[in-house]
Amino acid sequence: MSCGILLISVKPGSELEVYENLLKLKMISEVLPVLGTVDFVVQIVADGPDDIAKIIINNIRTIKGVISTRTFIVDEFMVELETLYT
DSSP: OEEEEEEEEEOTTOHHHHHHHHHTOTTEEEEEEOOSSOSEEEEEEESSHHHHHHHIIIIITTSTTEEEEEEEEOOHHHHHHHHHTO
């Protein structure tokens, strides 16, 4: 399994509509509305990084009001490495 963190900026005034649409997506494990240079921080869990990319392209960027996204894929190697030292 892979985990991706997505920062989403939306068109002013479309926050509620985008939020409701994000909550409908079953592959999203968490949606956090935030204040600042982005509007939402989203956690996506999928089989692999390619699946995360497909979700973003096909399901998130197509939501009316989404104007930009920034994606961060969790480094699974570091997560595994951490368990070796605990």
